[in-house]
Amino acid sequence: MSATMVPVTASPAYRLREYHAFESDGIRFLYLVPSGAIFGLDAIGQEIIDQFGGRDRAQGRTREELIEILGRSYTAREIQTALLELEQAEVIGRGDSISKPAKVPAGSFPLQRIVLNVTNQCNLACGYCYEYSDDKITNTEGKPKYMDNKIAESSIDLLIRESAARPSIHVTFFGGETLLNFPMLRATVDYAKRKAGEAGKTVEFSLTTNATLLTEQIVDFMAEHRIGVTVSLDGDRELNDRMRVFHDGRGSYDVIVPRVKMLLARHKTNSIGARVTLSAGVSHVRRIYQHLTQEVGFKAVGFSPATSNPDRLYHIGPQKMDSVLGGFEDLAFEYRDWAIAGKQHGFTNANDTLKDLHSGISKAYPCGAGLGLLGVGTAGNVSLCHRFVDSPVGKMGHVQNGGVDHHARNEFLETHNLSARTDCSTCWSRPTCAGGCYHEAFVHYGDTSAANLHYCDWIRGWNDLCLRVYGAISVHNPSFLKRFDEQ
Numbered sequence: 001m002s003a004t005m006v007p008v009t010a011s012p013a014y015r016l017r018e019y020h021a022f023e024s025d026g027i028r029f030l031y032l033v034p035s036g037a038i039f040g041l042d043a044i045g046q047e048i049i050d051q052f053g054g055r056d057r058a059q060g061r062t063r064e065e066l067i068e069i070l071g072r073s074y075t076a077r078e079i080q081t082a083l084l085e086l087e088q089a090e091v092i093g094r095g096d097s098i099s100k101p102a103k104v105p106a107g108s109f110p111l112q113r114i115v116l117n118v119t120n121q122c123n124l125a126c127g128y129c130y131e132y133s134d135d136k137i138t139n140t141e142g143k144p145k146y147m148d149n150k151i152a153e154s155s156i157d158l159l160i161r162e163s164a165a166r167p168s169i170h171v172t173f174f175g176g177e178t179l180l181n182f183p184m185l186r187a188t189v190d191y192a193k194r195k196a197g198e199a200g201k202t203v204e205f206s207l208t209t210n211a212t213l214l215t216e217q218i219v220d221f222m223a224e225h226r227i228g229v230t231v232s233l234d235g236d237r238e239l240n241d242r243m244r245v246f247h248d249g250r251g252s253y254d255v256i257v258p259r260v261k262m263l264l265a266r267h268k269t270n271s272i273g274a275r276v277t278l279s280a281g282v283s284h285v286r287r288i289y290q291h292l293t294q295e296v297g298f299k300a301v302g303f304s305p306a307t308s309n310p311d312r313l314y315h316i317g318p319q320k321m322d323s324v325l326g327g328f329e330d331l332a333f334e335y336r337d338w339a340i341a342g343k344q345h346g347f348t349n350a351n352d353t354l355k356d357l358h359s360g361i362s363k364a365y366p367c368g369a370g371l372g373l374l375g376v377g378t379a380g381n382v383s384l385c386h387r388f389v390d391s392p393v394g395k396m397g398h399v400q401n402g403g404v405d406h407h408a409r410n411e412f413l414e415t416h417n418l419s420a421r422t423d424c425s426t427c428w429s430r431p432t433c434a435g436g437c438y439h440e441a442f443v444h445y446g447d448t449s450a451a452n453l454h455y456c457d458w459i460r461g462w463n464d465l466c467l468r469v470y471g472a473i474s475v476h477n478p479s480f481l482k483r484f485d486e487q
Contacts, residue, residue: 012094013060014083016052019091020428022464024471030091031467036362036431038470039089044074044082049091108406109413110164112372115386116155118147118184119176120378124210124252127243128279128306130387130439137391137442140378146181147378152188154399155376160199162404169196173207174375174386182218189225208232208275210244212252214259216266223267230275231260235288236295242281257296264297273300273348283320285327293346302348303328307440321458329465336469340476344483353466354473356432358484363434364417370396370409384412384448387439393448394438416449423451429463 018033028046030039041049047070051061063083067076074082086092120140122129130136156171163169171192173185189205196203206228222229233256234240241251264272274292282288285303292298305321328349335345345351365371369385376382376399377389384394394412397405418424421435435441436452436459444454473480 011063013062014066014087014092014094015060016049017090017093018428020464020467022467022471024468025475027471027475029467029471031357031428032090033428034362034431035090036357036360037089038357038360038467038474039091040471040474042082044070044078045086045091047073048079048082048086052092108164108410109371110166111159111162111169111374111404112166113170113172113368114155114159115172115174115373115375116147116152116188117174117176117375117377117386117389118152118178118181119145120390121145121180122176122210123180123212123246124177125245125247126277127245128277130307130443137393137439138389139392140390143390144378147184147376149184149187149191151376151378151380151399152184153191154380156188156192156195158382158399158403160195160201163201166201168202168204170204170206172386173205175208177213178207178209179213179218182213186221189221189227193225204228206230206270210252211256211259211263214263216262219263219266223269226269228270229263229267229272231256231263231272231298232277233257233260233274233292233296234276234282235284236291239282239284239288243277243279260296260298271300272298273302274298276301276303277306278303278324279306280320283324283327285324286330289331289347298346300346300348300351302352307437307443318454321455325458325461325465328462332465332469336472339469339473339480342477342480350466350469353432353463354470354481355484355487357466357470358481362431364419365413366434366436366438369438370394370412370416374404384438393442420449421451423453427456427460429456429460432463433459 019030019039020033022029022031028041030041032039048066051066051069063080066083067079070079083092087094120138120143159169159171171188173188175181178185185207192203192205205225207222208230209232211231211233232244234242234244237251237253240253240256244252246252274296276288276292278285288303289301292301303324305324331347332350335347335350338345367373367385373385374382374396375384375386375389379390380399380401381390381395382397382399382404383389383391384396388394395405396408396412397403416438418430418434424430424433424435427433436455438448440452441450442448444450444452
C-alpha cells in the first residue's frame, strides 16, 4: 500500500499594519495606529520590517520566507520569537488588515467638568477674540451680562448630578473677563465645596483671566482655594499690545505684568500658566517664551493660534504656521535636553503632547466638549463647550429647565466621533488629533463635524517632532517619563 502524500502548505502571509516610523538617536521606533502605542525596534525587528520595504502591504511575507531570508544571521527560533512579538504588538498581522475604530464611550458618559461663562463682558478689546471679533458665533442679545448666584448654583447641582460615580469634579470660571464677576465666583466656590462634600466628592477649580483686575485679596482667595490660573498674555510689551488692548486703544501690558508678578509671588498652591494667542503679527515663539519665563516669571507657557476665518488680517496662514513649527521645534528640543538632564521645562505644548503619547491615547473625540465637559452661559443655557455658549450651535439644555438635553448630546457624539470624520481615516496622527477643534472647524468651514484639514500637515509635523523627542528621552532618561503617570 502506497503512502498518501499530504501537501505542505505555507503559513499565511504576514502583512504590515498601520504605523508611523520615526528615529531617535539612531534607534528606530514605530508609532502604532490606531492603538497609539510606541514600539522600539531591536536589530532583528528592524530587519524583519525591512523585508516588507518596497512591497505592496497587501502582498506580505510568509514565515518561511522570512526564516529563509534572515536565516544566515538568526536562528529559526529567534526569528519566530521576533515575529510573535511583532504580531502581538500589531506591527504585523496575518490576514487582511482592518483598522480598528477608536472606542466610543457606551451609553451616557458622566460629566467631569463644567465651564461657567460668568460674564459676556470684557474690559479689553483684543483684536482676535472669538467672542467679540467678526468671527464671533455667539448672540448675547437679551442675555444677562453677568451670571447670578442662582444660575451658578444650578450649574453646580447639574454637574454633581451628571457626574454619576466620579469621585472628583472640576469647575472652570471663564468669560468675557472672569474677574468682572468675582463676587459670584467667590460665592460659587463656597457653594461647590459644600455640595460636593455632601455628595462625597472632591471639587477642583480653575479660571482664565487677562489679569488686569487682580488684587491681593483676589489672589489670596485663589491661593486659599487652590484655584489654578491661566493668564492670557502674548509676550513682551511690543508684541502683547498689538492685539491685547483696552477699548480706548491703550495697550494692556503695563497694567497686567505687575499684577502677574504679584500673583506669582502670592499664589503657590496650584499651577499658574500663561496662554499665548499667536496671530499674523505675533508669532515669535522663542522671544515670547523667554520673556514670559525669564522676565515675568511664569513656569509654564502654552501657545495656540488665533481661531479665525482665513480672510482676517490677523489670521496666521500656512507660511507663518511653518515658522511657528520652527519655533516649536526649538523649544521642543530644549525640552528634550532638559528632560534628559532631569529638569522640568515650561513648554506646555510639548508637555501635553508627550503626556498623550506616553499614555497611548487613542481619541474617539478631539477634546472633552460634549463628552466630559459642558459650558454654561450667563442665562443658564448649556452648550457643547465655553466657545459655543449662547450660539445657535451645540445647544444642550438649560441648568434650570430640564438640565442636560441628553438626546442632543448623544446625537452630537454619534455624529462627531472620529469614525464619522472620514477625511481622518488614513491619517497616522488621528489617535491624538481626532480631527481637531469643533469651534475651529465651524469658524473655518461652517461645520462642527468637519476635519480641520488646513492644519493637517502642521499637526503631523508637530506629532512627529514630539515622537522624536519622546524617543530620545526614553533612551537617555526613561525615568523622566514616569512623571506623566502621576499627572
